[in-house]
Amino acid sequence: MDRLKIGYEHFYKDSRGQRRKHGIFAPGLDRFILIDDYDVWSTLETAELLSSKLPTVAYFLPPTNFDLTNENCITYTIFNKTKQRIGPSPISVARQNPQLKFLFDYNKIAFADTPEDYRTPEKLEMLRRLQEYAIFVHTVVYVTRLTETMFNPYNSKDFIEKYHRPEWINELKSKVDRSSTPKGVFFEIRHALYMSETIEEAESRILDLWKEHYHEQQYMLHGFYKIWNRPVPEELSEVSSYKPETVSTFIV
Amino acid sequence: MLELNQPLYFSSISFNNYYDQFWNDIYKESGAGGQFYINVAKRLNPCRFVTRQGEWSLPWPQELIPGFEMPAYDPTFNKSFAQVCDEKAIKIKQQIVAGKRFAVMFSGGIDSTVILVSLLKNLSKEELSSVVICLSNETIIENPVFFNKHIYGKFKTLDSNSNKYDDLIEQGLIPITADEGDCIFGTVFGLTLYNNYDYYIQDMDRNIRIRLRGIKDKISNPSVHFSNFKELIVRHLSIEGDLKFGNLLYEKYAHNIKTSAVPVHSLHDFFWWLIFNVKYLNCAVRGALYYNDRVEWKTAIETVVNWYSDHEYQKWSMVNNNNGQKIGLTLASYKTAAKEYIWQFDRNDWFKNFKIKLESMWTIAHQQNIQHVAVDHRPVARVGLTKNYEMIYINDPGVKEYFTHHLKDYQIDWLPS
Numbered sequence: 079m080d081r082l083k084i085g086y087e088h089f090y091k092d093s094r095g096q097r098r099k100h101g102i103f104a105p106g107l108d109r110f111i112l113i114d115d116y117d118v119w120s121t122l123e124t125a126e127l128l129s130s131k132l133p134t135v136a137y138f139l140p141p142t143n144f145d146l147t148n149e150n151c152i153t154y155t156i157f158n159k160t161k162q163r164i165g166p167s168p169i170s171v172a173r174q175n176p177q178l179k180f181l182f183d184y185n186k187i188a189f190a191d192t193p194e195d196y197r198t199p200e201k202l203e204m205l206r207r208l209q210e211y212a213i214f215v216h217t218v219v220y221v222t223r224l225t226e227t228m229f230n231p232y233n234s235k236d237f238i239e240k241y242h243r244p245e246w247i248n249e250l251k252s253k254v255d256r257s258s259t260p261k262g263v264f265f266e267i268r269h270a271l272y273m274s275e276t277i278e279e280a281e282s283r284i285l286d287l288w289k290e291h292y293h294e295q296q297y298m299l300h301g302f303y304k305i306w307n308r309p310v311p312e313e314l315s316e317v318s319s320y321k322p323e324t325v326s327t328f329i330v
Numbered sequence: 331m332l333e334l335n336q337p338l339y340f341s342s343i344s345f346n347n348y349y350d351q352f353w354n355d356i357y358k359e360s361g362a363g364g365q366f367y368i369n370v371a372k373r374l375n376p377c378r379f380v381t382r383q384g385e386w387s388l389p390w391p392q393e394l395i396p397g398f399e400m401p402a403y404d405p406t407f408n409k410s411f412a413q414v415c416d417e418k419a420i421k422i423k424q425q426i427v428a429g430k431r432f433a434v435m436f437s438g439g440i441d442s443t444v445i446l447v448s449l450l451k452n453l454s455k456e457e458l459s460s461v462v463i464c465l466s467n468e469t470i471i472e473n474p475v476f477f478n479k480h481i482y483g484k485f486k487t488l489d490s491n492s493n494k495y496d497d498l499i500e501q502g503l504i505p506i507t508a509d510e511g512d513c514i515f516g517t518v519f520g521l522t523l524y525n526n527y528d529y530y531i532q533d534m535d536r537n538i539r540i541r542l543r544g545i546k547d548k549i550s551n552p553s554v555h556f557s558n559f560k561e562l563i564v565r566h567l568s569i570e571g572d573l574k575f576g577n578l579l580y581e582k583y584a585h586n587i588k589t590s591a592v593p594v595h596s597l598h599d600f601f602w603w604l605i606f607n608v609k610y611l612n613c614a615v616r617g618a619l620y621y622n623d624r625v626e627w628k629t630a631i632e633t634v635v636n637w638y639s640d641h642e643y644q645k646w647s648m649v650n651n652n653n654g655q656k657i658g659l660t661l662a663s664y665k666t667a668a669k670e671y672i673w674q675f676d677r678n679d680w681f682k683n684f685k686i687k688l689e690s691m692w693t694i695a696h697q698q699n700i701q702h703v704a705v706d707h708r709p710v711a712r713v714g715l716t717k718n719y720e721m722i723y724i725n726d727p728g729v730k731e732y733f734t735h736h737l738k739d740y741q742i743d744w745l746p747s
Contacts, residue, residue, distance in 0.1 A: 104684070108660060130475055
């Protein structure tokens with residue numbers, strides 16, 4: 079059984095056996111902008127979607143003797159940024175396309191107050207806008223990932239592209255979902271998050287998207303809002319004739 | 331055959347995995363001065379320094395390539411960054427009217443976005459049709475909003491991964507590069523110090539620590555001379571905590587500054603001066619020498635338009651230290667004047683407030699197609715350029731002997747008496 083021994087546990091649990099938090103670090107601010115402890119891959123995806131706004135690095139975090147949260151992370155930094163066990167300093171490794179990095183238990187997360195170049199009212203407002211947008215995106219990422227795996231049984235395309243040889247599928251058509259969009263509605267939702275300037279714009283684009291692509295996939299629409307824990311918007315209720323309560327897949 | 335007394339126009343000590351053994355062998359043969367100079371490459375890889383102002387001794391005879399001299403310091407220069415950008419665009423416009431065609435190397439970063447904004451502001455639609463944008467997928471990742479609004483469907487684009495300078499020149503296009511943007515604003519090497527300020531000082535003597543903590547917010551304040559940060563700079567320049575090496579390098583830079591005729595006051599000035607002076611030539615010619623395989627080196631160097639080499643930019647850079655145009659306190663405000671210029675054009679708050687300088691050179695370097703180039707002539711094998719503009723490759727006859735000879739005798743000649 080030795081060959082089945084887990085070699086990656088330390089990525090997820092610290093030396094005390096506690097589940098690690100993970101976070102998004104902005105090298106430009108030299109602070110964390112988002113903290114999470116559910117799913118690191120969703121955190122990485124959030125960082126990717128925020129990359130149209132700023133470059134970031136996602137990190138598995140070391141344990142701290144205080145509660146690092148979304149409320150206080152904007153005042154905390156990585157103390158030693160000269161080099162890290164996996165890669166050099168955040169400034170050197172930062173790309174617009176974020177990577178996932180690991181901080182060991184001895185790496186210190188230190189209080190550094192509000193970022194030095196963001197202490198005017200105008201700059202503080204931009205920080206607030208950034209964190210608000212980041213948390214919004216992170217929420218929709220979870221909702222999207224859960225919806226697309228729980229409520230979309232038609233996604234053969236992603237599966238095929240991951241596991242099938244290109245020559246097997248040259249002549250065969252495949253789709254991501256039943257919508258008429260080339261890359262599926264979840265791609266469009268992500269693109270809306272990626273390109274929108276504000277939360278209002280992103281919400282509006284998502285709403286418009288569902289309005290246009292509700293045919294044949296109202297189960298996904300309902301699933302999306304159910305997982306988001308929001309009522310289906312009124313505008314969409316009007317186009318929907320589906321009765322999700324009658325379908326077993328909606329009992330979540 | 332490289333002769334021992336042959337003067338160079340360019341030299342490069344580089345640890346790049348391919349030829350580490352070459353430099354490690356020479357290191358063993360070198361005296362203290364030579365070992366110091368090879369170690370410079372270990373700290374600031376690659377080591378390709380040559381001075382434009384002040385004293386900076388080199389182990390071998392080397393001169394500045396003509397055309398890259400520093401313009402005279404002019405304290406009365408009062409054009410704004412925006413004026414300089416607009417005037418540069420007008421110069422390109424005049425060449426387009428005269429029949430020239432250009433390819434802008436667009437990484438999506440701050441410096442190359444300034445170039446595009448300048449052209450979009452000052453050229454007509456017809457004139458812009460003589461401009462091709464050379465970009466990659468990484469470009470779109472770095473700046474998707476700008477790409478979507480201003481480039482997609484509006485310009486002819488070429489893939490920078492398959493169109494190096496030689497390809498572009500052979501297509502009748504003149505490459506425009508932003509490669510010297512950092513020279514105008516200061517170096518990332520300084521930013522990594524500001525970023526680790528508290529970490530560096532934690533183990534220092536209490537009095538030094540208190541003093542340095544007290545001036546932490548004065549990195550770009552001309553009333554606090556860079557020498558007040560000496561312990562911090564030495565720590566930053568050191569390799570694995572070897573403060574002796576860090577001190578030698580600090581003194582070499584300080585000697586260069588002392589013997590120059592341009593004001594260098596603050597900590598940020600100190601790091602700006604490194605890249606504006608001794609590292610300048612590397613930034614100016616590395617594209618022509620490492621992103622080109624076929625066009626003659628002299629032709630490539632003289633053809634490529636280094637946007638920020640324009641003397642007006644350089645003069646602007648010399649009189650705009652410590653006024654918030656180059657940096658506030660951290661990486662976040664680095665290149666403020668450039669981000670402001672872009673914002674005036676596209677009003678993108680996110681870019682203005684959160685875009686930071688990213689290293690884009692290495693993505694280009696790693697993706698260029700060089701399979702057709704013999705291994706010992708690939709960019710990693712290029713170690714210098716003679717005064718006759720002949721490339722020196724690491725395996726050429728006489729090359730190892732040349733560097734061994736000069737590094738053996740190189741003296742540490744800059745320490746204050």
